[in-house]
Amino acid sequence: MIAMLLSFAIASILAVVLYGTTRKFVRNRLRYVEVVQKSLAPWLAGGAAFLVGSVAVGILPLVGVGTALTAALAVGSGVAAGARDIRQGIAPIVYGP
Template structure:
């Protein structure tokens, strides 16, 4: 039972983080050149993993697997957002 709850938390977290990161890169970081470099997804994913690894001892239902999943989701979101910008599939953003 504990495993299923942890797996559900990690899955939902990965889906939300990937979508949020992809949208943020596509809409807010369009004109930032360093996002287009190959190291950006690795750096963002590594930072997310380190942040999650620091929080693991304080959260009862998550472990290092959840932190690793979060890092992979953020890294893939940055890569997908940068790919959207390169392909020109980025939507027009109105407002701030």
């Protein structure tokens, strides 16, 4: 029971962090890359994240296939949201002076 709750907490935190990081990366760094604007880009990014997560399933005992799927969904939706931000003309997020 504790392991399941810990696994759910890890997957939830990972999803929130990956979504925000991916969206900010696409919006700031990939602003002028045309491939990001294609409809296939979120699917490819999510698939790559799932492959990396599926490797982690064998290494870490608390990371399951559900966590890998959650990470893939978060990365794919982060790429889609970042590309939508670029199309809508939302300014890049800038931190610091």
